[in-house]
Amino acid sequence: MDENRNSLPGQKRGSTWIIVIIVFFLITFILNMFSLSRTSVGQIQISYDQFLDLVEGDVVEQVYMDDDQIQIYLKDGVEETDVVMILGDGDNWENIPETQSMSFRTVVFYTGRVEDSNLSNFLRENGVHYSKEIPEQTSVFSAIASWILPIAIMYLLYFLVMKAMMKRMGGGIGGFMGGMGGNIGKSKAKVYTVEKSTGVTFRDVAGQDEAKESLEEMVDYLKNPEKYRAIGAQQPKGALLVGPPGTGKTLLAKAVAGEAGVPFYHLTGSEFVEMFVGVGASRVRDLFQTAKKNTPCIIFIDEIDAIGKKRDNQLGSNDEREQTLNQLLAEMDGFETNGGIIVLAATNRPEILDQALLRPGRFDRRIIVEKPDLPGRESILRVHGKKVSLSSDVDFHAIALATSGASGADLANIVNEAALRAVRIGRNVVVQEDLMESVETVIAGKEKKDRVLNSKERQMVAYHEVGHALVAALQKNAQPVQKITIIPRTMGALGYTMNAPEEERYLLTADELLAQITSLLGGRAAEIVKFGISTTGASNDIERATEQARKMVTQYGMSERFGSMGLQSTQNQYLDGRNVSTCSEQTGAEADEEVRKIIERCQDKAVKLLRENLEALDRIATRLLEKESISGKELMELIEK
Known part of the structure; x- marks a missing residue:
């Protein structure tokens, strides 16, 4: 109630100002009309010869001319009888209103413009002032209104806009000039x-x-x-x-x-x-x-x-x-x-x-508040798992291993996606399969069942993914493979290979990083070994491998050329983690060459491993084309054969 009472005076002041503006314009309009009725007595059209007669009769004070018309203003004190004596009586006098003491000073005569080269000399000889521009007929009130009207309109618009803004921000405006009131300065906590x-x-x-x-x-x-x-x-x-x-x-x-x-x-x-x-x-x-x-x-x-x-x-x-x-x-x-x-x-x-x-x-x-480690992810999954019905086969430890780098919000989303999938399939509990599929959904998107690849592309995708998995399996320092699939996903992947570490790692050696780069380039290596060509499917692999190699050179001090010298720093570490160069352009170019050498060595190693194990590559790719998805355990069985 107090707030409403405080806002009422301001609202009244605002309404009063609006009323004052309206009344002002009404008075201005009435006075303006009255002034025009007093000053605009009438206009009389005469012939050009009559105009010359008036000039010779010494009754003209001022003449205004333009390309089409001449306006004639008589001297003060000239009476109607003086004009009649010069021009004679005529019907064109009828439009002059009758007044008690009419002066012809208020009458405007006009005639058409005629090409007359001697007109200026003629007017000068008879003492008539002339101008080559006809003045506009405006009253004093019209002139004042023409200045005040735009200002008043702008004021009114400003008042209305400010009032709307104050209302939107939770406050009220008590009226322009009256000060701003309401809750604009109040805390919104x-x-x-x-x-x-x-x-x-x-x-x-x-x-x-x-x-x-x-x-x-x-x-x-x-x-x-x-x-x-x-x-x-x-x-x-x-x-x-x-x-x-x-x-x-x-x-x-x-x-x-x-x-x-x-x-x-x-x-x-x-x-x-x-x-x-x-x-x-x-x-x-x-x-x-x-x-x-x-x-x-x-x-x-x-x-x-x-x-x-x-x-x-x-x-x-x-x-x-x-x-x-x-x-x-x-x-x-x-x-x-x-x-x-x-x-x-x-x-x-x-x-x-x-x-x-x-x-x-x-x-x-x-x-x-960092991203959780392995025990932390498992604890978070258990907290969110209490909100859904779980099957007895659910293993949160396996899910935590597969979600390295996930935040608490990601893990909550994974549990919720698993519950939604269980309902969609028709189960009343969430099973391990639902959770693993929800991990893939969060990472790569949903299965895109309407995307059909031709046999050639499907074969190339299969060999590409098997190349990743086989190179990883053949290296001692690489992460184990958990799943291979060639089912397209909504995030653009035509297939993918999922690696899951056996334990949480906080430090990585140079050999382990090189093994990761080699595994990333295994897909491109499989295309080269089997088909002798390269495709666009390795674009994301190349991007990730290049980023990893660049960090080895510029941040981790793992290059032969630069040793322990740092060439980049990380900005916005909790957001995009963008790296900013701290070296000269020449050093940056040398760092690029060092990165290229690392990637080239890893690519050659991947090609060599696949050529030495070409039979296993064909056998695993054939099984993948038949089943579309195979597990890490099945992959190892096929390699051992």
Whole structure:
């Protein structure tokens, strides 16, 4: 009710301004019409000879001429009788309105323009002023209205647009010139309390034990501050959750909200920033003022990089964002301390955040939320597996091995896809086959059953995939093959070979990396060995092999030429992991040559292995063409034969 009462005066002021504008234009229109009726007495057409007679009669004051017409204005004080004496009486006087004291100064005579080379001299000799441009007949009020009307229209449009924008942003505009009111500067944070919980606790979070431990300690401090104060420990002021997308940063914040038992304010960084400079800073002040009234409490800012970017004076800097950041810095650790308030924030771009925001005292802890390892993936699968009906044959360890590099969101999606597949087939429980197929669906897409290859292309795809698998199986340092298929997938693959490690690996040797590159080039090698040609099917293999070889040369220090010299650095490590060159162009060209040599050696090795085992290559490819998919176990049996 208070908010409505506050907005009413502004609305009345806005309505009053609109009424004033309308009344002004009505008065202007009426006065303008009255003025025109007073000044425009009439126009009289005369002949060109009569025009010359008027000039000779010494009654003409001014003449205006253009290409078609001549307008004649008489001298002040000339009476009708003077004109009649010169021109005589005529019917063309009838259009002159009758007035009590009419002066011919208000009458405009006009005639057609005639080619007369002596006209200018004639007018000059008789003392008549002339101009070669006919003036427009406008009144004073018309001139004023022509200036005011556009300004008033622009004002009215601006008023309406501003009102609509304020309404859209949750506030109201009390009227132009009356100031902006409403909720535009109010915080949009969503509040969770003990009664209104998120429904997520730390039991729902798996695979991030270290992050959970740090956050559990912060929550425990809010619940039991005495045992920490007894030893002299102070409350952490903030924690920054950093990691790739999908690893569970927001889920951890939800768990904190569910466990804390104190008010929890949640909002995203983009909610602070609007088009008006100063609005974001106002919202930060309002957020912390509200939080101070409800201490102890927690504030969670998701995607804080929207307002926390480094400040600079370069082109493209944003004054609104920088003012918002300055206010946030002051509120988190400024001259006044905000005891009892813990600030959590999440981002996947920590490298672009302002250093003043990252320092201890604002964010005392940086909690890394990385992609889970093998035990973590298995734990995450079990957490999400509790939500679906599972068969007794489900082996989450095998699924975790096959999903190396997957995030928590990927694993949740895999379990859900498996449940959907079980329903689609008609089962009431999820079996191991559903989970393995969902892994393939997430990696390569669904089976594309309507894509039919001709016999030649199908044979080439089969030999290509068997080339990958056989080269991997014949190398000591390569990852074991789990499945080979030539069924096309929706993500563009005509077939693929799935490798699954026997255990989680964190460090790889140069021999293991070279074995991976050789396996990637095995498909191209099979095409060369069997058909003597190369196809476009190896494009993705070549891209991955080149990337791996380039990392060996530029980042891992595994080249003979450059040794341990680093030639590239990684930016946006939690997003695209883009590599940026840190060497000269000449050194870069030499690095390219080193990469080419590595790929060429691996390609030659793959070709050699397949030529030595050509019989096994034909035997496995024939079986793959018959069954379309074979397992890693069946592959090894065919090799042993």
